[in-house]
Amino acid sequence: xxxxxxxxxxxxxxxxxxVNPWEVSAKDGGKIDYxxxxxxxxxxxxxxxxxxxxxxxxxxxxxxxxxxGVFFAHRxxxxxxxxxxxxxxxYLYTGRGPSSEALHLGHLIxxxxxxxxxxxxxxxxxxxxxxxxxCMWKNLSVEESQRLARENAKDIIACGFDVTKTFxxxxxxxxxxxxYKNMVKVAKCVTLNKAMGIFGFSGEDHIGKLSFPPVQxxxxxxxSFPHLFPGKDKLRCLIPCAIDQDPYFRMTRDVAPRLGxxxxxxxxxxxxxxxxxxxxxxxASDPNSAIYVTDTAKxxxxxxxxxxxxxxxDSIEKHREIGANLEVDxxxxxxxxxxxxxxxxxxxxxxxxxxxxxxxxxxKRLTEVLTGMVERHRMARAAVTDEMVDAFMAxxxxxxxxx
Amino acid sequence: xxxxxxxxxxxxxxxxxxYSKYEHPPVLTVEEQAKYVSSSExxxxxxxxxxxxxxxxxIISAMVDTKVDMKVLSQRLGLGKGGIRMxxxxxxxxLLQVSLGCVTPFAVVNESxxxxxxxxxxxxxxxxRCIFHPLSNNVSxxxxxxxxxxxxxxxGRDPVYVDLEANPVVGKDQPPDxxxxxxxxxxxxxxxxxxxxxAQASPxxxxxxxxxxxxxxxxxxxxxxxxxxxxxxSGLSVFKNxxxxxxxxxxxxxxxxxxxxxxxxxxxxxxxxxxxxxxxxTHLAVMYKNTAYSEGFYAGTQCQPKRP
Numbered sequence: 001x002x003x004x005x006x007x008x009x010x011x012x013x014x015x016x017x018x019v020n021p022w023e024v025s026a027k028d029g030g031k032i033d034y035x036x037x038x039x040x041x042x043x044x045x046x047x048x049x050x051x052x053x054x055x056x057x058x059x060x061x062x063x064x065x066x067x068x069g070v071f072f073a074h075r076x077x078x079x080x081x082x083x084x085x086x087x088x089x090x091y092l093y094t095g096r097g098p099s100s101e102a103l104h105l106g107h108l109i110x111x112x113x114x115x116x117x118x119x120x121x122x123x124x125x126x127x128x129x130x131x132x133x134x135c136m137w138k139n140l141s142v143e144e145s146q147r148l149a150r151e152n153a154k155d156i157i158a159c160g161f162d163v164t165k166t167f168x169x170x171x172x173x174x175x176x177x178x179x180y181k182n183m184v185k186v187a188k189c190v191t192l193n194k195a196m197g198i199f200g201f202s203g204e205d206h207i208g209k210l211s212f213p214p215v216q217x218x219x220x221x222x223x224s225f226p227h228l229f230p231g232k233d234k235l236r237c238l239i240p241c242a243i244d245q246d247p248y249f250r251m252t253r254d255v256a257p258r259l260g261x262x263x264x265x266x267x268x269x270x271x272x273x274x275x276x277x278x279x280x281x282x283x284a285s286d287p288n289s290a291i292y293v294t295d296t297a298k299x300x301x302x303x304x305x306x307x308x309x310x311x312x313x314d315s316i317e318k319h320r321e322i323g324a325n326l327e328v329d330x331x332x333x334x335x336x337x338x339x340x341x342x343x344x345x346x347x348x349x350x351x352x353x354x355x356x357x358x359x360x361x362x363x364k365r366l367t368e369v370l371t372g373m374v375e376r377h378r379m380a381r382a383a384v385t386d387e388m389v390d391a392f393m394a395x396x397x398x399x400x401x402x403x
Numbered sequence: 404x405x406x407x408x409x410x411x412x413x414x415x416x417x418x419x420x421x422y423s424k425y426e427h428p429p430v431l432t433v434e435e436q437a438k439y440v441s442s443s444e445x446x447x448x449x450x451x452x453x454x455x456x457x458x459x460x461x462i463i464s465a466m467v468d469t470k471v472d473m474k475v476l477s478q479r480l481g482l483g484k485g486g487i488r489m490x491x492x493x494x495x496x497x498l499l500q501v502s503l504g505c506v507t508p509f510a511v512v513n514e515s516x517x518x519x520x521x522x523x524x525x526x527x528x529x530x531x532r533c534i535f536h537p538l539s540n541n542v543s544x545x546x547x548x549x550x551x552x553x554x555x556x557x558x559g560r561d562p563v564y565v566d567l568e569a570n571p572v573v574g575k576d577q578p579p580d581x582x583x584x585x586x587x588x589x590x591x592x593x594x595x596x597x598x599x600x601x602a603q604a605s606p607x608x609x610x611x612x613x614x615x616x617x618x619x620x621x622x623x624x625x626x627x628x629x630x631x632x633x634x635x636x637s638g639l640s641v642f643k644n645x646x647x648x649x650x651x652x653x654x655x656x657x658x659x660x661x662x663x664x665x666x667x668x669x670x671x672x673x674x675x676x677x678x679x680x681x682x683x684x685t686h687l688a689v690m691y692k693n694t695a696y697s698e699g700f701y702a703g704t705q706c707q708p709k710r711p
Contacts, residue, residue, distance in 0.1 A: 059488040119646065119685075160686050162645065163693045376686065383690050388697040400643065 019244050020200060022137065024271060031278045034072065034243075034270055041246050043073045043268065050074070053081055058120035065113050065269065068336045073243060075253065076265035080238050084121065089402055090236040091229070092117055093219045093264070095128035096156065098148040099138050103155045104290035105370070106272035108377070109337070111159040113269070114240045124165045124228065124401035127156060128219050132171040136208040146172055153389050155293060158380035161392075165401045167228060168392045171215055178226045182218040182259075187211065189255040198247050216245075217252040220264035227395050237264040242271065273333055277309040293378065297371045304331065304367050312352075312359035323355035324362075331362045338369050406500070406512045408539035414512070415537075415546075420553055422546040423532075429541040431504030433467055436534075436543060445532030445545035448524075450506035452499065454490040455482050456654065458589040460498055464508045464535070465524035469567050478573045481582035483674040498590060505540040508551065512538075512558050518588040521555075522581070523548075525564045575667045645688035652684065653677050 017027045019037055026032045038045060046066070055062050065071050080090050094114045096107070118125050129152060131145040140148070149170040156168065175183070192210070195201055201210055220237045222229035229235055239249060246268065253263040274289040288307050291300055311329025313319035326332050326349060339345050348365065351357035415422055427439035433449055440447065446466055453461045453473070461480075465471055477486035495501060498519055499510035508523065510516050527533050532545040552562040563584060573579045641647045657673040664672075 056489075061485075157693070160689045161693075162689055163696045164643075376683075380686065380690055383694060385694075385697065387701045388693060391693075391697040391700040394700065403640070403644065 020247055021244055022200075024244050026278075032271060037243060038073050041073075041243070041250070043075045043243075043246065043266065044077075046072050046074050046077065046267070050078060050081070054120075057081060057084060060120060063113060063116040063120075064340050065109070065116075065337070067342065069270075070109070070337055071113060071240070071267050071269045073268040074266055075249070076263060077238070077267050080236055080265045083236060088236070089123055090121075090238050090265075091123055091222065091401075092125040093128070093237050093239050094125070094241060095130060095216070095219070096152055097130045097134050097137075098145065098152040099134045099140075101148060101151050102287075102292050102294065103152065104292045105338075105373075106290060108155075108159060108293070109269060109272055110240050110242060111156055111161075115160050117238070117240060118161065118165060122402060124398055125161065125167070126219055126225060126228070127153075127161075127166065127168040128216070129153060129168065129170040130216065132175070132215065133212055136206070136212065142172065146170060150386075150389055153392065154381055154384040155377075157384045157388060157392055158377055160380065163388070163392055165398055166392060167225070167395075167398065168389075169395075170393070173393070174395070175215065179218060179224045182221050182224045183214040185259050186214040186217050186252070186255050189258050190214075190251060194251075198251055213248060213251060216248045217255070220249070220252050220256070221259075221261045223261075227397055228401070234262060236262050239264050239266045241266065241268060243268040244271075272337065273330060275303060275307040275309065275330060277328065277330060278333075291370055291374070293374055293381070295374060297375075300371050300374065301367050304363050304370070308334070308363060308366070310359045310363075313355075316358070319358065320355040324352045324359065326353050329359075329362075331359070331366045334366055335362070335369065338373060339365075406509075406538060408537050408542055411509055411512060411537045412544075414557075415544075415550075415554060418553055418557055420546060420550040422544045422550060424537075425543045425545075427541060427543070429504075431540065440534055440543045440545075445534045446527070446530040447534050448527075450508070450535070452490045452495060452506045453487045454494060455480070455487050455585075456650065459586045460490055460494060460519040460590060461487070461584075461586075462499075462506060462508060462510065462519055462521045463524075463567070464521070464527075465567050466526045466530075469524050469526060471567055472570070475570050476567075476581070479569075479571065479579050479581040480585055481573075481579035481670075482585070483670065483677075494590075501536075501538055502540065505536050505538065507536045507538065508555070509535060509538055511555070511560055518586045518590050520584050520586050521560065521563065522567070522584060523551075523562060523564045525566045527551075528564060645685050645692055648688050649681055649684040653680065 017032055017036070018025050019032070024032070046069075051062050051066050054066065061067075063071075084090065092114055094110055096111075114125060117123070129149040131142075131149040134140055134148070135142055135145040138145075149172075153168050153170075190213070195210060195213060199213065218224045220239065222232050222235040222237070239245075241249075246266070249264060249266055256263045274286075275291070276289060288303060291303060295303070309328065309330040311325035311327065311332070313322055313324070324332070329352075332349060332352060335345055335348065339348075348357065348362060352359075352362055412422075412424070423444060425440045425444065427436075430436045430439065433447055437447060448464050449467050449469075449471075451463045451465070451471060453463065453476075455461070455477075463471060463476070473487055474484050478484055480486065492503065495503065495506070498513075498515050499506065500513050500515060501507065501510055508521055511519060511521050527548050530548070532547055533551070534543050534545045535551075536542065537544050548562075548564075555562045565581065565584075569580075571577065571580055641651050653676070657677065660673055660676075661669060
């Protein structure tokens, strides 16, 4: 029962917020209105009862991103849980467009969450590296986009995925065979007009772009991976992604029943704000808008202190009187993503919001947390060899994928 | 071979325990059971099967509307805050010898369940009769608590009734009140490779407002290429699964800590260590596993074919 709202992208951006795979901007440079987005896209809110259910089914505390509402929307996640309770498993599908070597924390979020899902539900995962997409959209050479795909794969592996349950592939390597057959089946079901409506293509765009969407759609179908899921055509797929990817999967869900496949389910996250404030996504081109996984402890401290937008008041007296504006404060926002301890976060919000804690203290705590994360990532990344990447990307069966 | 429903019922008759029997289609949840057995016959029960980190098992049998808080229960048993979880399906079959949706106090009649602790809701004592499955979920029987007690005593069990909703403070000067009911022996369940491992067994029979309840019987999911029909020792999964590996390490560390260090704060310390280190260690274990796999994988590509 798909509620397919109007799909035309309003490209007159200052009037409406724009959220699609290639552009995210809020109305009048303000905040993204997520309620409106859910309404516009026609997906559901992820409510408390679903989170409780996840806790019950997985016998562990739900991931911090669920508890704090970072992953806040879904399509059919409840159906996936129903099936799981009955003993019907699912597999995970997520991906990355390897446009740059520099990954920032925002990029890691879907991977951190997917890793949790893999561990908690004990299910396999396919990760798509859309080197072809970046080659086309960012005008990179084929070789460069393939190289970036491999480099990004290393950072992804460093997030802690289990090689016995994970298949990473790049489009340039893998498209063909059963995967391509599904691509053609999907392509046959989507008219040019529909594609233009969903993705905002125009007569000026080259035909490579037009033919790309099926590539991102078909990993949702188990038959695209005959070496992984032979004979399991009914296996469900759950896609953790940022909400700007929704259009691809709206199209996919529309097409799936026509091909006799199950609709993939989605679990969607909000955008990680830039250091300078809530104006959409972080940008890989502005180094001071984000914390990168290659930043040193000193870089992190500097960036937080200098560029993280503060909701604290101008003077200490005023701050002690009114307290901080938690709505716009970036350090608190970042902590709500990455500080595991619920009680400590509540304490900080209370003290800072009522003016007893100062911005400096909050920033200091954030610096600690982020430095710890980045350090851990760097260490894991250093352990990823080319052989390991080859192993993750080898087209091989995964016999223990559900254990 | 587990006790069958008929063997149990004839045992009850032999002991001259009065009960009423209701046959119905197999039911997996309390709501379903309620459709066939009305509350005028007795109080329905929800039956939960738990396991702690040291592989000790517990049956909690309670009134349907008694709130069973796993965190509180875990603390009262002296297992810390997150010490118990729902037992896996294999345990249901191995230890209680009943099927999904059939956890019942009567399961302790089986030898295999001798180390399973049974805790009964104090509120049962206020009821004339209570309803349980007699080892099969297409039958329900109602009997008085004195009848149940008589049966339990006949199999060498001391019936234990507990106020399940109590939430006493557990701390330095207040020892956990249910710790005495923790089994002295742990049980290792051999892990079968074809089980559906994560669908939690014995889902709590709950009259909550949730509309979907776990239903189907376990379906072994044969993953491609998994031909092993030999029952593997659970020890093997410790080396395959990073989380189990880390749990094993932390278990041993806690054990040593308990034996070497005396004092009331040791438990809290052990819990903190476990909480803070689990995620870090698991990350390290996954990287270790990935590295080992990759080295093996690479070696495989360089491998010479076996000489005939």
